[in-house]
Every structure is written in structure tokens, then in C-alpha cells.
Amino acid sequence: MKQLVEADPAPISAVRKSQDRIKKLALIGTGKLGEGLLSALLQSQMLTPERIESTVAHQSRADYLAGRYGIKAHTNNIQAVKGASVVLIALKPQQVKGFLHEVRNVLAKEALLVSVAASVTTSLIERELGHPARVIRTMPNTPCLIRQGMTALAGGKHATDADVEIAQSIFAAMGRTVVVDEKHMDAITALSASGPAYVYMIIESLAEAGVKLGLPRDLSTELSSQTLLGAAAMVLHTGEHPAKLKDVVTTPAGCTIDGLLELEEGRLRVTLIKAVVRAAARARQLVESNDS
Numbered sequence: 001m002k003q004l005v006e007a008d009p010a011p012i013s014a015v016r017k018s019q020d021r022i023k024k025l026a027l028i029g030t031g032k033l034g035e036g037l038l039s040a041l042l043q044s045q046m047l048t049p050e051r052i053e054s055t056v057a058h059q060s061r062a063d064y065l066a067g068r069y070g071i072k073a074h075t076n077n078i079q080a081v082k083g084a085s086v087v088l089i090a091l092k093p094q095q096v097k098g099f100l101h102e103v104r105n106v107l108a109k110e111a112l113l114v115s116v117a118a119s120v121t122t123s124l125i126e127r128e129l130g131h132p133a134r135v136i137r138t139m140p141n142t143p144c145l146i147r148q149g150m151t152a153l154a155g156g157k158h159a160t161d162a163d164v165e166i167a168q169s170i171f172a173a174m175g176r177t178v179v180v181d182e183k184h185m186d187a188i189t190a191l192s193a194s195g196p197a198y199v200y201m202i203i204e205s206l207a208e209a210g211v212k213l214g215l216p217r218d219l220s221t222e223l224s225s226q227t228l229l230g231a232a233a234m235v236l237h238t239g240e241h242p243a244k245l246k247d248v249v250t251t252p253a254g255c256t257i258d259g260l261l262e263l264e265e266g267r268l269r270v271t272l273i274k275a276v277v278r279a280a281a282r283a284r285q286l287v288e289s290n291d292s
């Protein structure tokens with residue numbers, strides 16, 4: 001699938017270098033997000049099925065993944081990480097420690113660990129492994145599943161620039177990527193990882209408005225979804241401040257200003273800001289419970 005708003009693609013040379021360096025990728029935890037990442041990696045031809053070994057908790061799920069994607073899939077994490085040059089951890093945050101303890105004696109010292117687990121810090125992973133592991137913490141979002149994602153990446157203490165480049169090439173196959181300081185990860189979790197849920201609620205509400213005005217629901221949902229997509233693309237394409245783009249839509253004494261006044265009265269802006277701040281506070285709490 002073509003990206004609707006083209007992100008800067010990873011340079012082909014970087015992708016090739018990464019493909020060469022990923023002799024084997026162990027995908028640990030292949031649930032909703034893990035399967036999406038797997039599917040995007042294969043579709044983008046970043047990796048071929050023979051280079052991927054994935055694990056899950058249940059054999060029936062492993063059988064489904066093996067059948068659908070032609071990869072090796074099972075429930076044995078130790079077997080999966082053996083010989084893996086990159087270990088992509090897509091477990092629930094509270095499952096990560098147990099996994100690290102399980103594999104720390106078989107994991108190659110030079111293996112690169114890439115985690116998508118919310119709130120799990122690179123220092124936690126380094127500490128639990130007990131050696132100066134090369135770790136990249138990432139925060140993707142669900143639009144990665146259709147290669148329209150936004151992924152932030154942060155390197156741990158021992159990760160090299162080449163490691164960050166490998167992880168970035170993996171996620172560039174699924175959308176936009178940005179390299180950040182790890183201290184921003186909780187804010188990013190609350191903004192772009194939780195963000196699709198907020199946006200779905202906005203789309204749903206706009207669609208309801210159309211229904212209230214007599215539009216068929218399907219049409220109303222299409223109109224509201226494409227409007228959000230188009231407006232977001234305008235921000236990314238033009239680089240303009242959103243307020244300036246809003247002014248272009250808002251004709252003096254037109255209808256848009258009436259709609260905007262309602263939004264201000266309903267405190268849309270402050271509500272969205274408070275939602276993200278609250279979610280970030282929750283992300284910080286998860287760090288504490290994971291780090292303890």
C-alpha cells in the first residue's frame with residue numbers, strides 16, 4: 001500500500017544495510033501489534049519469511065501465523081532468540097521482564113533488542129539482561145498495520161547509530177519514523193500511540209453529526225474520515241501552523257466560525273490537551289510498576 005502522506009522514505013542504502021544485518025529476526029509476542037508489524041515487514045519486502053521466527057503463548061495462534069505468513073512460529077522463546085541478530089519484543093509490558101530472564105543466557109551478546117512495549121525503559125531491559133545490551137525502545141501506533149504509522153525510536157546507553165538505523169528501517173517500512181530522546185517516550189505514548197483512539201472518537205462524532213443532519217451513516221463516516229485525513233495531510237505537506245490553515249477555511253461571517261465558536265464553548269482544545277496529559281501520567285505510572 002502506498003503511504004497516503006508520503007513520509008521521508010529510509011534511504012535505499014540504509015534499508016539494504018539493515019536487511020544485510022538482520023540475519024534472523026525473532027519476533028517475541030505476535031498479537032495485535034506484533035502481527036501487524038509482521039505483515040507490514042513482509043509486505044514491504046523488508047524481510048523474507050525465512051528470516052523471521054515468531055513466538056506466542058498458544059500453539060493454535062502459532063499455527064495460524066505459520067500458515068498465514070509462511071514463517072516459523074511456535075511458543076519457544078529460547079529457540080527463537082538463538083542465532084537472532086535482532087529481537088523485536090512485542091509482548092505486553094508486564095511480560096517483558098519474564099521474557100528477559102528466560103532468554104538472558106542464550107541471547108547473543110551482540111543481538112540488538114528492539115522493544116515496542118509501552119513504558120518499558122531501555123535501562124530496565126539492560127539491567128534485567130545483566131550485560132551492556134544494545135537496546136532500542138520504540139513507540140509505534142496501530143496505523144503501522146496499514147503502513148501509515150508513526151513510530152518514535154530512542155536508543156539505549158549501548159545502542160550505536162547503526163543500531164538506530166536498523167530499527168528505523170524496520171519501522172520506516174510501516175510509515176513515518178522519528179528518533180527522539182527517551183525522556184519523551186511517555187508523552188509520545190499518550191499522543192501518537194493512544195492518539196488513534198482519540199481521533200476515532202472525533203471521526204465517530206462528526207459522522208453522528210452528519211447522521212443528525214440526515215446523511216446516510218456510511219457517507220457521513222466517509223466524509224468525516226477523509227476530512228481528517230486530508231486536513232492532517234495539509235499540515236504535513238505544507239508545514240504551516242494548523243491555526244493558519246484553520247483561518248483559510250474560516251470565511252468572515254461564514255458558517256465555519258459558528259462551528260468553531262461551538263467547539264470553543266465545548267472546550268474541545270482544553271479537553272484534548274487534558275486527555276493527552278492524563279494518558280501520559282498513566283504511562284509514567286506503568287514505568288514505575290515495571291521498573292520496580
Ligand SMILES: NC(=O)c1ccc[n+]([C@@H]2O[C@H](COP(=O)([O-])OP(=O)(O)OC[C@H]3O[C@@H](n4cnc5c(N)ncnc54)[C@H](OP(=O)(O)O)[C@@H]3O)[C@@H](O)[C@H]2O)c1
Nearest residue numbers: 029030031032033055056057058061090091092093117118
Ligand atoms: N496496540 C497498540 O496500539 C500499541 C501501540 C504501541 C505499542 N504497543 C505495545 O505493543 C505490545 C503488544 O500489544 P498488543 O496490543 O499487540 O498485545 P496482544 O495482542 O495481547 O499481544 C501479546 C502477544 O504476546 C503473546 N505472548 C504472551 N506471553 C508470551 C510469552 N511468554 N512468550 C511469547 N509470546 C507471548 C501472546 O500470545 P497469544 O496470542 O498466543 O496469547 C500475544 O500474541 C504492548 O507492550 C503495547 O504496549 C501497542
